Structures are given as structure tokens and as C-alpha cells.
Amino acid sequence: MKNSMPALMRLVLFTCITTSSIKVAADDSTTPKEPHKNLVVYFSQPEDVSLDGVDAVSGASLLRKNQQNLGATQYIAKLIEQKVGADIYPIEPAQPYPRDHKPLVDFAQQEKRNRVRPAIKHPLPDLEQYDTVFIGYPIWWYQMPMILYTFLEENDFSGKKVIPFSTHGGSRLSGTVREIIALQPNAHVETDAFSISRDDVADSSTPEEVYEWLDDIEVK
Numbered sequence: 319m320k321n322s323m324p325a326l327m328r329l330v331l332f333t334c335i336t337t338s339s340i341k342v343a344a345d346d347s348t349t350p351k352e353p354h355k356n357l358v359v360y361f362s363q364p365e366d367v368s369l370d371g372v373d374a375v376s377g378a379s380l381l382r383k384n385q386q387n388l389g390a391t392q393y394i395a396k397l398i399e400q401k402v403g404a405d406i407y408p409i410e411p412a413q414p415y416p417r418d419h420k421p422l423v424d425f426a427q428q429e430k431r432n433r434v435r436p437a438i439k440h441p442l443p444d445l446e447q448y449d450t451v452f453i454g455y456p457i458w459w460y461q462m463p464m465i466l467y468t469f470l471e472e473n474d475f476s477g478k479k480v481i482p483f484s485t486h487g488g489s490r491l492s493g494t495v496r497e498i499i500a501l502q503p504n505a506h507v508e509t510d511a512f513s514i515s516r517d518d519v520a521d522s523s524t525p526e527e528v529y530e531w532l533d534d535i536e537v538k
């Protein structure tokens with residue numbers, strides 16, 4: 319008996335170790351996979367205009383929805399966020415842009431001419447957790463605003479699904495999807511991007527249009 323104690327202890331120890339290893343293995347096989355996670359990133363520059371129609375000629379894109387003043391792209395971003403249950407991240411410039419239409423248009427033109435990469439105010443949340451990233455922007459001077467170049471050059475979307483959406487004043491997507499593919503060659507960029515004129519954004523049919531598009535591109 320005295321001599322058999324170490325052997326017994328070894329047996330107990332062995333049993334403990336094997337059962338706990340089996341338990342770990344079993345836990346691994348039953349751990350549910352992380353749910354599919356979506357992120358909606360957007361840049362939008364609602365301008366300082368009155369919403370009584372007086373400023374309508376300026377072509378500014380501000381609209382009022384659910385007691386909030388929203389930029390056109392911001393509104394579309396929120397529709398997507400709510401429909402697919404995404405996290406949302408607004409791209410904001412470190413140095414705020416002018417809020418009035420004409421100074422903003424001139425400022426953006428200078429940025430484009432000088433190929434400026436405006437600094438972004440807040441870092442992006444950890445991308446590891448997302449499979450799909452929607453990227454929304456207005457068309458500025460027939461392309462993406464320069465801050466989108468900062469954003470797409472500073473972040474790596476390799477292996478992720480990237481889904482562009484945009485609002486415009488007549489230029490539609492204006493080659494921006496090709497540009498995103500060139501800037502993120504290792505991402506899976508959806509070419510069926512959503513594009514809507516600022517003149518139609520406030521229409522009551524817009525949410526349905528966005529949801530139909532999400533169905534078409536099979537986003538869950």
C-alpha cells in the first residue's frame with residue numbers, strides 16, 4: 319500500500335490532466351463563431367444653410383430627418399447602420415472644413431490641386447473585429463474628398479469586404495470605385511456601389527432603395 323501510493327497519485331493526476339484536456343478540446347469545438355460584424359465608415363460635410371428653402375440654390379446637401387440635421391451621406395450611412403446592425407464611424411478632419419458652401423467648394427478645390435492628405439481627427443476602431451466595411455463619401459470635384467485618400471492610404475482592408483456608397487450632385491460615382499480598388503488591391507471591393515443624388519436623398523422612397531440594394535448585394 320505504502321509503495322502503491324505514488325502510482326495511484328500518478329493515475330489520479332493523469333486522469334485529471336486528460337479529462338481537462340478533453341474538456342478544452344470539447345469547448346473549442348463548441349465555441350460559437352463570432353457573429354459577422356459590419357462597420358459603416360462615412361465622411362459627410364453638412365453645410366450651414368437654413369432649411370426653409372432660402373439656400374436651396376447653393377446646392378448644399380443638408381436635410382432634416384427625425385429631428386436631426388444630417389448631411390446627405392450621413393443619412394445614407396445611418397440607414398445602412400440601422401438595417402445591417404453595424405458599428406458606425408464618422409471620418410472627421412482634424413482641422414474642421416469651412417461650413418459655408420462657397421468657401422468649402424474653394425477649399426476642397428485647393429486640397430485637390432495640392433494633393434493634400436488632410437489629417438483625420440480620431441483613430442479608426444480596431445479593424446480585426448470586422449468582416450465588412452461600408453465606406454461612404456460625397457463626390458467632391460469629380461472624385462472622393464481628399465480626406466478619403468488619407469483614410470484609404472492609412473488603413474489596410476486586406477481580406478475584408480469593402481462596400482462603397484456615395485451621394486452626389488450629378489456626377490454619380492465618377493470613377494471612385496475604381497480608385498478604391500486601386501488604393502486597396504487586397505480588399506474585396508463591391509463594384510455594385512450605392513449612389514444617389516443629393517436631390518433625391520430626402521425622398522420617402524430612399525430607405526427602401528437602400529434596403530433593396532443591400533438585398534441585391536446580399537449583405538446580412
Ligand SMILES: Cc1cc2nc3c(=O)[nH]c(=O)nc-3n(C[C@H](O)[C@H](O)[C@H](O)COP(=O)(O)O)c2cc1C
Pocket residue numbers: 361362363364365377378379380388389390391392422423424426427455456457458459460461485486487488489490515516
Ligand atoms: C466641395 C464640394 C464639391 C462638390 N463637387 C461635386 C462634383 O464634382 N460632382 C457632383 O456631382 N457633386 C459635387 N458636390 C455635391 C456633393 O457631392 C453633394 O452635395 C453631396 O450629396 C454632399 O454630401 P454630404 O452632405 O454628405 O456632404 C460637391 C459638393 C461640395 C461641397
